[in-house]
Structures are given as C-alpha cells and as structure tokens.
Amino acid sequence: MKRFLVGFLALFMAFSLALPYSAQAAQSVEAVEVAVTTELDVSRSVLSLTEIRDVTIEADFGRKVDLENLELQFGGKTLDEWKQWDADSKSYSGNPFILVTKEPYYVDGTTKIAAELEFGLPFGTEDLSPRSIRVIYKELLGDYELALIDGDNEAKAATTVQLNVYDEFLEWDEIKPSIDQIFEEAGSLNERYLHYESPGKSVEGKDMHLVVLAKDEDAVTNYLENTLPAALETPEELLAKLKDGTLGDYQIPIWFNNIHPDEAEGIDFQTGLLKQFALESEVSFTTTDDNGNDTEVVLNVDEVLDHIIFIFNFSHNPDGRVHNTRANVNGFDLNRDNAYQTQIETIQLNQVIAKWTPLAMMEGHGYVKGFLIEPATPPHNPNFEYDLLMEGMIPQAHAMGQAGIGNSELTSYFLASEGYKDGWDDMGPSYTPIFSMLHGTLGHTVEVPTLSQNAYDAMVGAGLGMINYVFENKDDLFTRQLEIFNRGLNGEDNRLVDPLLTNAAGESIGRVRGEHENFFPDYYVIPIDSFNQKNVSEVYNMVDYLIRNGVKVEQTTDVVKIGPTTYPEGTFVVPMKQAKRGLANAMLYAGDDVSDWEAMYDPVVANFPALRGFNIVDVRMKEEDVLEGITAEVTEVAVPTSEVDEGKAMQVLKNVNNDTIKLVNELLKEEKHVGIVQEDKHGFEIGDFVVRTEDIAPLVDKYVFEATALPTYRPVDTKWIVEPKVAGSGSGQLTFSLKELGFTLTDEEQADIVVSDSALPQELTGKTYVGIGNSVLKAVHESGLLEGFEYKTTKGGHEGLVKTMVNTDHPLMAGYRPEELFYTTRGSWITAVPEGAEVLATVKGTDDFFVAGWWPGHEDAKGKILAFTQQMEDTSVILFANDLAFRAHTKHSYRLLANSIFTAAEETTAPEQ
Numbered sequence: 001m002k003r004f005l006v007g008f009l010a011l012f013m014a015f016s017l018a019l020p021y022s023a024q025a026a027q028s029v030e031a032v033e034v035a036v037t038t039e040l041d042v043s044r045s046v047l048s049l050t051e052i053r054d055v056t057i058e059a060d061f062g063r064k065v066d067l068e069n070l071e072l073q074f075g076g077k078t079l080d081e082w083k084q085w086d087a088d089s090k091s092y093s094g095n096p097f098i099l100v101t102k103e104p105y106y107v108d109g110t111t112k113i114a115a116e117l118e119f120g121l122p123f124g125t126e127d128l129s130p131r132s133i134r135v136i137y138k139e140l141l142g143d144y145e146l147a148l149i150d151g152d153n154e155a156k157a158a159t160t161v162q163l164n165v166y167d168e169f170l171e172w173d174e175i176k177p178s179i180d181q182i183f184e185e186a187g188s189l190n191e192r193y194l195h196y197e198s199p200g201k202s203v204e205g206k207d208m209h210l211v212v213l214a215k216d217e218d219a220v221t222n223y224l225e226n227t228l229p230a231a232l233e234t235p236e237e238l239l240a241k242l243k244d245g246t247l248g249d250y251q252i253p254i255w256f257n258n259i260h261p262d263e264a265e266g267i268d269f270q271t272g273l274l275k276q277f278a279l280e281s282e283v284s285f286t287t288t289d290d291n292g293n294d295t296e297v298v299l300n301v302d303e304v305l306d307h308i309i310f311i312f313n314f315s316h317n318p319d320g321r322v323h324n325t326r327a328n329v330n331g332f333d334l335n336r337d338n339a340y341q342t343q344i345e346t347i348q349l350n351q352v353i354a355k356w357t358p359l360a361m362m363e364g365h366g367y368v369k370g371f372l373i374e375p376a377t378p379p380h381n382p383n384f385e386y387d388l389l390m391e392g393m394i395p396q397a398h399a400m401g402q403a404g405i406g407n408s409e410l411t412s413y414f415l416a417s418e419g420y421k422d423g424w425d426d427m428g429p430s431y432t433p434i435f436s437m438l439h440g441t442l443g444h445t446v447e448v449p450t451l452s453q454n455a456y457d458a459m460v461g462a463g464l465g466m467i468n469y470v471f472e473n474k475d476d477l478f479t480r481q482l483e484i485f486n487r488g489l490n491g492e493d494n495r496l497v498d499p500l501l502t503n504a505a506g507e508s509i510g511r512v513r514g515e516h517e518n519f520f521p522d523y524y525v526i527p528i529d530s531f532n533q534k535n536v537s538e539v540y541n542m543v544d545y546l547i548r549n550g551v552k553v554e555q556t557t558d559v560v561k562i563g564p565t566t567y568p569e570g571t572f573v574v575p576m577k578q579a580k581r582g583l584a585n586a587m588l589y590a591g592d593d594v595s596d597w598e599a600m601y602d603p604v605v606a607n608f609p610a611l612r613g614f615n616i617v618d619v620r621m622k623e624e625d626v627l628e629g630i631t632a633e634v635t636e637v638a639v640p641t642s643e644v645d646e647g648k649a650m651q652v653l654k655n656v657n658n659d660t661i662k663l664v665n666e667l668l669k670e671e672k673h674v675g676i677v678q679e680d681k682h683g684f685e686i687g688d689f690v691v692r693t694e695d696i697a698p699l700v701d702k703y704v705f706e707a708t709a710l711p712t713y714r715p716v717d718t719k720w721i722v723e724p725k726v727a728g729s730g731s732g733q734l735t736f737s738l739k740e741l742g743f744t745l746t747d748e749e750q751a752d753i754v755v756s757d758s759a760l761p762q763e764l765t766g767k768t769y770v771g772i773g774n775s776v777l778k779a780v781h782e783s784g785l786l787e788g789f790e791y792k793t794t795k796g797g798h799e800g801l802v803k804t805m806v807n808t809d810h811p812l813m814a815g816y817r818p819e820e821l822f823y824t825t826r827g828s829w830i831t832a833v834p835e836g837a838e839v840l841a842t843v844k845g846t847d848d849f850f851v852a853g854w855w856p857g858h859e860d861a862k863g864k865i866l867a868f869t870q871q872m873e874d875t876s877v878i879l880f881a882n883d884l885a886f887r888a889h890t891k892h893s894y895r896l897l898a899n900s901i902f903t904a905a906e907e908t909t910a911p912e913q
C-alpha cells in the first residue's frame, strides 16, 4: 500500500508541474461518492513502460447500468489525463497513452460489463535508455487503482494494477525478498544448494546481495578447498588428470554481475536466471547455429549443476539502484574503481571475486547500439595471458550473442573486438570483467542496446548462452585457466601472447620487455626500512590490497643483499612465480605508453608504486636466487605501532605520508598544538609538523607516522596554526580526497583556502586558491587574473605518468624529492608564468620523461612547467596542470593539497613549553 501512495503522489506531482493550473482544473475528476465497490477483473495486472499492453476488463454491478455514464479511471484520474512525456516541453503534455479500444459493453445479455484498453508507452518509446528519460521514468512506477465507476449509482469496480519498467524489474528493497522467496520455493522442490551472503555494505549501509547456487554443499566445499587451491598451487597435476580423465567430478564457478544499476537489466537478468536454475528441472532457450538457423537448446538443470556453480552478485552498487544512478554516492563510477579500489564497495567485492576466481563472468550493462559483447579492442593489457583467454572468450561471446538474439527480438549482436578498431580497449584494468581476466576469468561486459523488456530478454539470453557454453566446454575452458596459472607459477613469458598485442598501426609489438628476456620480474621487493622506503604507510596498504586480491605476498626472514642493496629482515617480497602474477604485475609495473592510439576508453595507468608513492624494486635473479628459502608467506597485514619517545615533550612528524596529514588534522580539530617547521635544521625539514608528545601518544595504533623527539635545546623556526578553513569545489572525487585526508570542509565564503578542479571562486580577496587541471587553467586564463600566464592543453582526458623535477626549496613542495613521478589526466602544461611567480614543478627535460599512459602529443610537454604559485596583494594562487586527486588513486599527490592548505592556515601563538 505504501507503494501505491508513493506512486500516486509522484505522479500527481508530475502532473501538477506539467500542466498549467487552469488545464488541471478543467481535467480533474469530479469527486464521486462511492457507496459500493466490487472487484474489477483484468486480463493482466502488470503493465509496462516499455511494451504496449492490451487489457480486457470485466465488472459486474449486479444490474444494468447506463453504459454511457460509466467512467474509467487509472490512479484516480480519467484515462485521457494520462499523457505521454513531451521531450521538448519536458512535461507530460503529449497524447494520452491509455486508450479505450473497445467501449464498455454487456457480455451476452448478462449484467457483466467488459471493455478493452490499450496501455501505451508513456515515453513514446520502448527504450527508456536516453539519459533524459532514464533519470525520470521511475516516478511512474508503482501500484495504481484501475476503476470502472458508475456515478449514477455511486458504485465502483476496481482492482490494483502494477506499472513497471518491464515485468521483471525490481527495486533494490524488493530484491532480497525475491531471493528469499526463491530459496523458500526451491526448498520444497529440490535438494539444490542455495546460499545467501552479503559481501559487504554500500556507502549508505545497504547490504550487497550475493547468492551461490550449486548442486550441493559438497560441490562448493570441494571447489573452494580442493579444486581451486590445487589450480593455484599445482595446476600441472590437475592438467594431467584432466588429460587422462582421472580428475573425476568437479564443479567450477561462473559469476553474474552488475555494477551500473541505472543500466537496469543488469540486475534483473540475474533474478531471472536464478529463478530458473533454482526452481526448474529444465531450462530451454533458442539460439542460432553457425548457419544462422534457430535451434532450441534444452538444459537439464541437474546436469548443469553437476558441472557449474552459479554466483550472482546482484549489484556492486546498491545505493545506485535506489537513487537510479551509475555512480556510488561518493560520485565514483565503480566500474573505474575495481583496480584502484578506493571505494568501500569495490574493496569488499573484489575480495570475494578473488576468493572464488570464477571461470567466467558476465556483467550486464547498457546501452550500446548493436548489442555489444566483449572481448575488447586493442590495446590489450600485456599482463593477460591473452591467447589463452581469447581461445575461450571469443567463441563464448558468440554463444552469448546468438542466445541473446534467440531469446529476444534483437536481430544482431557484435563483439567489440570485431566491430571496433579501437576505443573499447582492455588496457585499463578497472572494469570488473577486465579486472577478472587477471584472475584467469573469461570476463565479458555485455551492453544491451535499449532499456526495455526486449533488452532484458536479450540479457537473459546472453546469460543462458554463457551457461551453455561453459557446460559444453568446461574441461577445455578450465584447462586454459589452469594453463594461465601454470605460466604464472613457472614464471613463463609465453611468446604466443605477442602476436595479439599490437600497436595502432596494427603491427604486433608483443609485451614491451626492454632489455629483458622476460616481461615479468622474478620478484618485487617492497622495502619497509626507512633507508629504502619513503612511505611505509602505503606499503602496508599495498600489501593488504595484494592479499585481498589473491596475490601471494611474503616477508624476508633474514637480512638479504640484492645487488648493491641490503634489506633487513621483514622486507616484503612479491614472488612473481605465482598463479596470479598477472594481477600483481598489472598493479605494480610501470605501465605502457599507448599514445599512438587514436582513442582510449578510459585511463590505463594503474602503477600503484608511483601513484600511491612508495618504493619498489623489480628484481631479476642471476644464477643464484638469493631470496630462495628466506621468505615466509604473509596472510594478514600487521601494521606496527608508530613509535614515540615519551620522555620528551615535543615531537617532529615527518611530512612523508597521508596518515601523518590525517593525524595532524585530528589534532587541529581537537584544538591541539600543531606547528609547521619553517627551516631545514637539525635534520628536520620545512613542512614537517611539530606536535606535543602527549597528544600523539594515544594515536600510535591509529596512524602510521614517523616521529622524532624535539629537544628543547634544539629550537627550530615553527609556525603554529589553527584548523584551516577549507572549501572544495568541483568534482565529488576531489571533495572525497579532501575529506579522506581529514579536512573539514566549509563553504567558499567562510573559507580561507578554496581548492577546485573546475572553476574560480566568486571572491578571491583574502583567500588562497588552489586550482587543479585544465578546466581551472582555462578559467584562470580567461579571467585575466594572472597577467603573463599561458598554458596549453592537447585534450582533457589525455593521461600520463611523467617524470617531474620538483622545486624542493619551496615550502609547498615539502616532503617531496627532487625527482618524482606525477600523474595527469588533463593533457595540459604551463607555457608561461606571471612575473614574480615561483615555479613548483616542471616536466623533466629528457626524452624519457613520459613513463606510461595515453597522451597523443605529450612530446611538447617535455621540460614544461606543471605547477607554480603567485603571491598577489591580497590573494595567493597555486595552480597545478596535473591531477592531485584523481579518483582517489593519486594518493602520492595528496600532500601537495595538504601543504597548500596548511601553508595558508591562520597562525596562532606557540604553546607554552
């Protein structure tokens, strides 16, 4: 009932807005006093926004009435008041969409009255995917009263009908009850194993829903405890058993996923598949054979379950289904976050994907004309075993497409890899199915062309196609996944990958190995001693990430000398001879320069060491493997307590990591004393923080920081500050990063410091302005604020990791080294600065300055300025051409934000010593 009211109210409001007052008054229904209500029979009670539906209604008032005076109402309004959406006027002011196709008549001389109605398309189209409709259609959903009213006799025949997107569409809060109902029905029908778990909660605290369907519990236990561990540790043994037919019964998981909930079918097709495979004994569908003829496939579900474990993750993004948005509530597109994993949803979900390591994955998306199915176009990420993946993915994608069109009225599909030349690549690893390929999974994004009943049917069909393909080819497909793991374990850089890795000219370039024989190093060594590591805090985050994603990490149990460097016991080591070495390498290697391509779907650089800002060494052993036998596996990260010498009153915190910034912000918030070192002296550096020992001692377990006692006989020039008044404007992602660092944000008028990646603030007087990226450069240039300032942008979105020379003498660059790797997706550099400006960072002037990314025309950025600051009479401006807070991944640049903010914070008096 609640839904009825909500639906009704929403609709009423829409009408109120859409029609001028006089028109509403003229059209509104006269109140009819109803004394008697009888049941109205309807031939169908679910109506659709995406399909025209004919409905026959019947009612019996028990006597003859005047048919001329009967009135039909829907949701309390006459039918002609229900008008189609008019895109031009952005109102429901088009033609009526509920039509009476046969006026009320008596059935065969009885008192029974019948009529025929046509419920048309409220948006004038079967496709709700256009953005202008997609954001509003949900206001029409709900339960409505359909009524036949006899005003003469104060009588009404009525029933409740549902208006839905398509029949299977469920709101987020309907999904769990629907799962429960399937479980309950299955419980009385069969012995199949159904398991529900929540892999975690969304930002707003909603449970994600994950369902496992298997033959029985043993199938799941056997896979997780025997088959998968053996696949990852001793794939050769499994390969041998598969070959000689002695492996016996085994089941492997396939995964269905959604991540963009406003691409509605991507959630609902899973409920559809779950229902069929949990409840039915047979599932049939139509596909087309190689000659283009329709063929019927009948799957015996118990036989399918002898081989396959189904996993349904209804959505990565529950909040997005509620709000009908693509992004999560922090404004992040989660399908760009599977590699970075900065958002709570992707952090939790990827742990579960790694745990299962599915053989195949289908993620439901929309809306691409022509019905697109991956594999993707080049350039391909070199960390895949691409040949082995494609041997399975290409035929599987065709099976999915054929079943998709067989199960719907769509007439064609295409593979991105066959239909496009570029621009739909799998170089960037942040999309769920593509990230899953690093687990050896056959990962497919499926893009239906429309938001409609028909597209829902097609998506279910694609799912059936995948199930059937895996069912028919399980041994072959699993063999290839095992070979992927085996190459990893053997450290094998198989040249069969090379022909598939091409440049823009179509020439095979293979994996870019430089001087090395093997693309993959033997080990990555990640030091944690202060001599070899600049940012220990991010090392712990990285190790946690790798373990969470199924990568094996070890720690040395002894001192070891590798090349010229000695590493103490406890140094982290990622052995690259392991099943998931492709995943590890994709996150840890420098990345590729793919600037020759004309188009790229999205940024491609992952490079955690550079973007998170920690030291890593890729190690290639000569004759002797000096790490052999002196490492032990780490299964959980134990972050050590930070050390504080409590014998002294004051401490200096090194400005080396974001944890330190968070700690400082916590102290400032509590009005504790925080000073900023203003000179390099006694081993302390400009930009370090002076704090009281008693204030930080309780926080040693909460933050990773490096503190040195400050003896009173060694005074350093310190500026004491209060909590800065900061405003963030522009992207939600910038705001997220500022909050992540612990800054409390205020509005622009109140702020002393305004940080923006989009525009100039209204008022600059008395403020410090920190501007980031090409939109800001443009706004500043057009404003004429800085005379002599010039810049160049090749294109917003052009991406690069560039060697950068840092002006370490400047306090704004405190805590950075003379040469750093900085990241940009802004395609911009600064060509001239105003008189008196101070340059903060410059792209290195050597030919090798460009490390990785997709930035056509980047050559012209060589040696150019990336950042500068200009002090004016009453305003301070700091401009960065590069990104400081891109998708919360560029954590190494965060302290540039913090330095700018703290430098501009209001000064206060020194504490009593």
Ligand SMILES: [Zn+2]
Pocket (backbone or CB within 6 Å): 260, 263, 364, 365, 366
């Ligand atoms: Zn999508």
